[in-house]
Amino acid sequence: MNLVEFFAAPLRHAFFVRALLAAMSAAAACAAVGTFLVLRGMTFFGDALAHAVLPGVALGYLFHRGSRTAVFWWALGTAILASLGIGWVSRRGRLKEDTAIGIVFVGMFALGIGLISTVRGYAVDLVHFLFGNVLAVSPFDLGLVAGLSLGVILVILALYKELALATFDPLFARTLRLPTEFMRYLLLVLAAVTVVTALRVVGVALALAMLVVPPATGLLWGRRLPAVLTLAVGFAVLSGFWGLFLSYYAGMAPGAAVVLVATGFFLLALLRIIGRG
Amino acid sequence: MSARCPGAIHSAEAPALEVRDLAVVRNGRPALEGVSFVLEKGGNLAVVGPNGAGKTTLLSALAGLIRPSAGTIRVFGQPPGRHLCLAYLPQRPAVEWNFPATVLDVVLMGRVGQVGLLRRLGPADRAKAQEALERVGLASLARRPIRELSGGEQQRMFLARALAQEASVLLLDEPLTGLDAPAQEGILVLLGELTGEGLTVVVALHELDLVARHFSQALLLRTRPVALGAPPEVFTPAALRAAYGTALHLLAAPEGTLALGEACCPKEPR
Amino acid sequence: MATVAAVLLWAGGAAAPLLLGSTPIVADVVAQVAGPAFVVEALIPRGVDPHAFEPTPRDVQRLLEATVIFVSGAGLEAGLSPFLALPEVREKVVDLSQGLPLLPAPAHGEDDHDEDHAWDPHVWWDPTLVALWVARIQEFLSARFPKLAGELAARAARYLDELSALDAWIQAEVARIPEERRLLVTDHYVLGYFARRYGFTVVGALVPSHETLAEPSPKELAALEEKIQVLGIPAIFTSYETPLARRVALDTGARLVLLPAETLAEGGGYLEMMREAVRRIVEALRP
Numbered sequence: 001m002n003l004v005e006f007f008a009a010p011l012r013h014a015f016f017v018r019a020l021l022a023a024m025s026a027a028a029a030c031a032a033v034g035t036f037l038v039l040r041g042m043t044f045f046g047d048a049l050a051h052a053v054l055p056g057v058a059l060g061y062l063f064h065r066g067s068r069t070a071v072f073w074w075a076l077g078t079a080i081l082a083s084l085g086i087g088w089v090s091r092r093g094r095l096k097e098d099t100a101i102g103i104v105f106v107g108m109f110a111l112g113i114g115l116i117s118t119v120r121g122y123a124v125d126l127v128h129f130l131f132g133n134v135l136a137v138s139p140f141d142l143g144l145v146a147g148l149s150l151g152v153i154l155v156i157l158a159l160y161k162e163l164a165l166a167t168f169d170p171l172f173a174r175t176l177r178l179p180t181e182f183m184r185y186l187l188l189v190l191a192a193v194t195v196v197t198a199l200r201v202v203g204v205a206l207a208l209a210m211l212v213v214p215p216a217t218g219l220l221w222g223r224r225l226p227a228v229l230t231l232a233v234g235f236a237v238l239s240g241f242w243g244l245f246l247s248y249y250a251g252m253a254p255g256a257a258v259v260l261v262a263t264g265f266f267l268l269a270l271l272r273i274i275g276r277g
Numbered sequence: 278m279s280a281r282c283p284g285a286i287h288s289a290e291a292p293a294l295e296v297r298d299l300a301v302v303r304n305g306r307p308a309l310e311g312v313s314f315v316l317e318k319g320g321n322l323a324v325v326g327p328n329g330a331g332k333t334t335l336l337s338a339l340a341g342l343i344r345p346s347a348g349t350i351r352v353f354g355q356p357p358g359r360h361l362c363l364a365y366l367p368q369r370p371a372v373e374w375n376f377p378a379t380v381l382d383v384v385l386m387g388r389v390g391q392v393g394l395l396r397r398l399g400p401a402d403r404a405k406a407q408e409a410l411e412r413v414g415l416a417s418l419a420r421r422p423i424r425e426l427s428g429g430e431q432q433r434m435f436l437a438r439a440l441a442q443e444a445s446v447l448l449l450d451e452p453l454t455g456l457d458a459p460a461q462e463g464i465l466v467l468l469g470e471l472t473g474e475g476l477t478v479v480v481a482l483h484e485l486d487l488v489a490r491h492f493s494q495a496l497l498l499r500t501r502p503v504a505l506g507a508p509p510e511v512f513t514p515a516a517l518r519a520a521y522g523t524a525l526h527l528l529a530a531p532e533g534t535l536a537l538g539e540a541c542c543p544k545e546p547r
Numbered sequence: 548m549a550t551v552a553a554v555l556l557w558a559g560g561a562a563a564p565l566l567l568g569s570t571p572i573v574a575d576v577v578a579q580v581a582g583p584a585f586v587v588e589a590l591i592p593r594g595v596d597p598h599a600f601e602p603t604p605r606d607v608q609r610l611l612e613a614t615v616i617f618v619s620g621a622g623l624e625a626g627l628s629p630f631l632a633l634p635e636v637r638e639k640v641v642d643l644s645q646g647l648p649l650l651p652a653p654a655h656g657e658d659d660h661d662e663d664h665a666w667d668p669h670v671w672w673d674p675t676l677v678a679l680w681v682a683r684i685q686e687f688l689s690a691r692f693p694k695l696a697g698e699l700a701a702r703a704a705r706y707l708d709e710l711s712a713l714d715a716w717i718q719a720e721v722a723r724i725p726e727e728r729r730l731l732v733t734d735h736y737v738l739g740y741f742a743r744r745y746g747f748t749v750v751g752a753l754v755p756s757h758e759t760l761a762e763p764s765p766k767e768l769a770a771l772e773e774k775i776q777v778l779g780i781p782a783i784f785t786s787y788e789t790p791l792a793r794r795v796a797l798d799t800g801a802r803l804v805l806l807p808a809e810t811l812a813e814g815g816g817y818l819e820m821m822r823e824a825v826r827r828i829v830e831a832l833r834p
Contacts, residue, residue, distance in 0.1 A: 015607055015633060039376065068629070117764060135607045136629035158395055165386045169372045175340055175365045176390035176442070219377060223422055228377045248604040255601070 010248045015135060022137040023206065023240035023258060025149035026198040030210035031218075031236035032156050033194045035229050036187055038215040039167050042097050045086075046211040048105035049195045050204060052082040054112025057130050062115075072200050075130050079196045082108050083188035091181075134202040134244070134254045145201040152194055155186075156229075163187065164225055205255035210236050213262040220269040235265045291354030293318040293446055293477035294339070299348035301334050308334040310501045312348070316494070318445070321468070321478040323488040323508070326498035327521050332481035333368065335498070336448045339479065340365035352446060364439030366432075368450040368481075374424045380434050381419040384409055387441030402441075409440035413467060429460030436467065447471070449480045453487070465491045485512055564614040564692070569624050570597060571811040572671050572820070573643065573680075577617050579706040579816075580684045584695055590616075590627070593811050597623065602630060610636050615691065617684065620644030622652075623668035641687055643680045644670055650739045672741035674714045674821065678707055713818055714744075717825050721745045724832045730778055731828075732771070732801070734785035734792050750774055753783070753791055768795070775799040782831035804831045 010016045030046075037045050056078025057071055064070035082104055090100035132141065156163065166173045166183040173180045191211075198207035218232030243258030250257065294316040301309040309331040316322050324332045337343045339350060341357035342365070350357050357363060364387075387409070388402040410416045413433040418426070426434065432452050439447055447468075453461045461484070469491060472478050482488055488495050489508040497503040497511050497520050504516040566587045568574030574589035581587055588609065591600045602610075610616060610630060618624050620642035624631065631640050644666070652665040670676045685703035689696040721729070729747040731738050736752045751771045754763055763771075772795060774780070782802045785792045796803040804827050807820050815823075 010604065013608065013611065014635065015611065016604060019604075039373065132629055133602065135602060135604060136633060138629075138633065161386075161389050161392070161398065162394070165389050168376050168378065168383070168386070169370060171342070171365075171367055171371060172386070172438075173389075174342060175363065178390065222377055224379060224382060225377050244604070251603045251605050253601040253603055 007245075010245065015137075016244070016248065018137045018139070018142050019134045019254065020241065020244050022142050022145050022201050023134050023244055023254070024237045025146045026134075026202045026207065027210040027214070027236035027240040027258070028233045029145075029149040029152040029194050030198050030207060031214040031232040032153055032229060033187075033191045034211035035215040035218060035232045036156075036163060036167055037191055038212060038219065040097065040187075042101065042191075043212050044098065045083075045101055045191055046195050046208045048086075048101045049079050049082060049192060050199060050208065051112075052105050052108035053078045053130065053196060054109055055115055056112075058112050058115040068200075071130060072196070075200075076193065076196045078108070079192040080189055083192035084185060087185050087188050130196075130199055131204045132200045132202060134206060134258075137201055141201045145197055148194065148197045152190060153233075155190060159183070159186070160226075203255045206240075206258050209255075209259040209262055210239070213259070213266055214239065217262070217266045217269045220266070220273055235262065239265060291351065292316060293320065293353060294322075294479070295349075295351040295354075296339070297349045299335070299338060299350060300346050301331070301338055301343060302346040303334065303343075307500060309338070312496075312498070312502050314494075314496060314502075314505055316477055316479070318477055319472050319475045320494065321472045321480070321492050322494045322496060323492040324479065324481045324496045324498055325483065325485060325488060325520075326503075330498045330520070331500050332498060333450055336365065336450050336479065336481055339363070339446075340448050362443065362445045363448060364442050364444030364446070365448040366435050366439065366450065366452060368454065370431075370435060376423065378423055379420050380415060380423060380426070380430075380437075381406060381410065383423055383434055384419075384437045384441050387438040390442065405443070406437070406441045409437040412440055413437045414463075427460075428455045429457075429463065432456065432460075432464055433467070436464075440471075445475070446477045447479070449478070451481050451483065453482065453484065461487065485517075488512075565609070565612050566688075567609060567613040567616045569616070569618040569627065572817050573617050573619050575811060575816045576677060576680055576706075577684055580681055580699060580703050581688060582698060582702050584692075584698070585688075593813060597626065600626065602627070607633075613639060615687065616640045618642055619668060619670070621647075621649055621666040621668035621670065641683070643683055644668065646683075647676055647679055650743065652736070667736060667739045669737045670740055671817065672738055672821075673744040674710045674717070675744065676740060677817065678710045681707055681710065709818060713821055716822070717745060720825050720829045721747075723829055725834065728781075728832050728834065730780050730832075732775060732780055732783045733806075734783070734787070734789065737786070737806075738784065750778065750780060753785075753789075753795055763791075771795070772799050775801055784828065784831075802831060804828070 011020075034046075037043065053075040056074040056076075060071035060074025063074075085104045085108075086097065086100045089095065089103055090097045095103075137145075162173070162178055162183055165176075166178065166180045167187075170180050170184075173183070195207060195211065198210070214236035215228070215232040217235045218228040218230075222228035222231045239258050239262035243261040244254055246252060246261060247254040247257035252260075292315050294314070296315075297313050299309060299312040300307065312331075312335060314322065324335060326332055334343070338345050339352075339357060340363055341350075352363060381403075384406040385398055385402060388398055388405060392398055392402060407416070407419070410419055413436050415430065415433050415437060418430065423431075423434070436447075436452075449468075452464055456464070465487060468478050468480070480492075485508075489512065492508060494506065495508045495511045496505050497516055499520045503520045504511040504513070563584060563586045566577055566581055566585050568577045568587065568589050570591050571589040571593045574587055578585075578587035590602075590606060590609065591597050607630065610633070616631070616636065616639050618627075618631065618640055621644040630636060647670055649666040649670070652667050681703050685699050689699050692699075726746065729745075731742055731747050731749045732751055732753075733749070734753045736749065738747070739749060741747065742749045751774060753768070753771070775783075775795075776799050780799075780801055782804045783792060783796055783799075784804050784806050786806055788803065788805065792803055795801070806824050806827060811817070811820055
């Protein structure tokens with residue numbers, strides 16, 4: 001098989017092209033938001049949120065049986081509430097954000113399980129209404145994730161210096177009279193929207209991994225935040241691209257393949273550091 | 278002056294800092310009571326006292342970070358909440374030292390307030406930051422990642438950030454903690470030069486000997502002001518005992534009186 | 548057999564139309580009707596829990612290449628629903644449960660919305676319902692491939708005979724269990740159609756739902772254990788030996804009996820699966 005054919009064969013399928021574009025844009029958005037989460041020590045925000053939306057999924061399913069889109073909006077609303085809750089708990093309770101994440105996450109998750117167990121008659125796994133698969137991306141989903149990705153990156157570019165400052169030294173940001181509280185909640189809401197959309201479009205493994213692994217790779221590789229952000233987004237997009245080709249040729253589940261490629265990049269960056277001493 | 282200090286209009290004749298009957302209540306207890314002083318432009322003031330005396334509370338209130346429960350604070354005639362020209366350097370800046378940034382990046386953050394939302398930092402901001410770095414003697418380290426700095430270099434970097442911010446009042450909470458003697462001297466000499474250039478400086482300190490040598494005014498604090506004035510007048514055995522109680526050992530040293538108390542323990546209850 | 552046919556046709560240069568069944572059970576029934584003129588494959592391979600199945604790009608490609616995709620329906624393939632809703636795929640999906648006399652899922656919710664109930668998807672536990680699948684498959688394929696109509700009709704008729712033989716055999720076997728002992732306790736609600744056809748009563752399920760996240764409430768579990776003991780139910784039927792099932796069996800003195808799950812063993816077909824399951828049920832419940 002020649003090189004042209006290697007790339008052209010899968011690209012003949014519309015579903016593969018959609019999957020490729022969706023994976024790359026979701027990965028870019030996740031990595032951009034994820035860089036700030038990793039810097040703030042909120043690595044598990046994504047995992048927590050994926051569980052915390054369960055009550056929303058349950059209620060969405062209850063009110064609009066079987067409509068994936070309706071369930072998505074419910075999940076999105078719940079995610080935004082949960083992230084505001086995390087911000088509020090960590091502020092009022094004088095707790096670190098990771099502790100607040102833990103508390104809100106288990107509370108919401110238990111509420112979801114409780115709701116499901118009292119109202120019987122759910123057909124199958126509710127989670128399927130939330131977690132998508134990158135190979136099943138519809139044109140609507142693709143538009144959703146591409147728009148999200150563009151929006152996230154525009155917000156981060158527009159507020160870059162304030163977000164960086166509020167992440168590095170929140171007290172100093174306050175003495176500069178910056179709206180640091182607004183920045184905190186903005187970042188949380190941005191992360192919530194990104195995670196829920198990515199969950200729906202590309203599935204759970206891919207979304208959660210892209211939130212952490214490419215930012216970590218960027219942090220190993222780059223010395224300054226602009227470089228770290230660019231590298232994180234770059235590695236994420238490359239992971240999406242090569243991961244889907246790996247998935248195609250190795251007959252591997254796409255989420256797993258993308259995560260494997262991303263982890264490969266991370267190991268490469270780690271070896272590079274070790275090689276330099 | 279108003280051009281150097283965006284965010285609030287300065288009254289030309291008003292003193293740099295004017296504090297009247299300041300009181301702060303924290304967690305239901307008075308943390309600060311009846312503090313009054315006036316500091317002219319270019320003046321310096323050292324705030325001394327035992328741990329928990331309210332030094333950090335006073336600086337936070339001056340910075341506009343906490344609200345006084347009584348009394349007034351005026352910075353060039355205006356309330357502190359609207360000033361960008363106040364630079365506050367906390368005791369242990371709660372920053373992540375592994376943050377991917379160079380020294381220049383951090384100093385540039387001092388310009389964020391001036392530049393405003395949705396605008397990018399330009400060459401003029403870079404020039405200001407570079408100038409500030411030269412002023413504190415860190416120009417050669419501009420491109421160094423911040424995690425590689427020593428304690429003294431970290432303090433100088435934050436001072437440079439305050440200069441880049443074009444602050445006219447510097448509020449420093451125990452900036453010498455953890456530094457060796459030459460680094461402490463270096464910072465104090467730099468502060469002396471800056472006040473000579475018209476900056477107003479308020480520093481919370483434990484080292485009474487250094488206060489005596491480098492400051493023209495001292496405020497001895499134990500929730501309430503115990504003494505205020507030139508260091509030799511303030512550091513009398515009676516006043517020091519009133520502030521530090523029996524925890525204090527007074528030593529007659531060549532430089533003057535040394536107070537050996539809880540100076541070892543830098544953390545004040547918040 | 549389908550694979551052999553596929554290889555022969557491929558060697559001959561003509562591509563046989565690809566028919567996909569969502570599960571191995573659906574694929575087996577489709578293969579019985581379709582015969583060697585078609586390639587019939589199961590989307591979810593044998594031995595794989597449909598809930599744990601994640602498609603690869605090749606699976607999606609098979610969905611695109613397939614001429615027709617038969618699904619069991621009634622919510623069984625919820626995990627595949629985004630794939631079945633793809634614009635290139637949607638048109639080719641035949642839902643075999645459509646028009647069947649379905650049982651509502653065991654819902655206790657008082658505020659159930661009438662028009663879209665959740666249904667019990669385990670229809671294949673009643674061979675007479677599978678016979679309706681066969682009719683549906685034959686009808687659909689004959690319309691699409693009129694030249695093969697005669698052969699399809701003959702194969703369908705032969706398989707329907709086998710299904711009614713199975714049905715008769717099950718009735719005879721079940722007759723060995725006294726009516727008052729025809730009580731079923733399962734891990735999830737899976738035997739509803741079997742119970743309806745052969746006069747059993749489903750007393751309860753350890754996890755009264757199909758939801759994998761669901762946990763039984765202590766009260767419900769206690770009530771179920773009491774029922775098992777009061778009624779003297781000798782066996783609990785389960786697809787997987789879960790710790791919960793083991794514990795309830797231990798508490799109540801009932802036997803744990805494994806039934807085939809929503810998949811087929813290697814080499815066996817639907818008829819063999821049903822015979823084996825019925826043998827185990829009768830063995831466990833007869834005096």
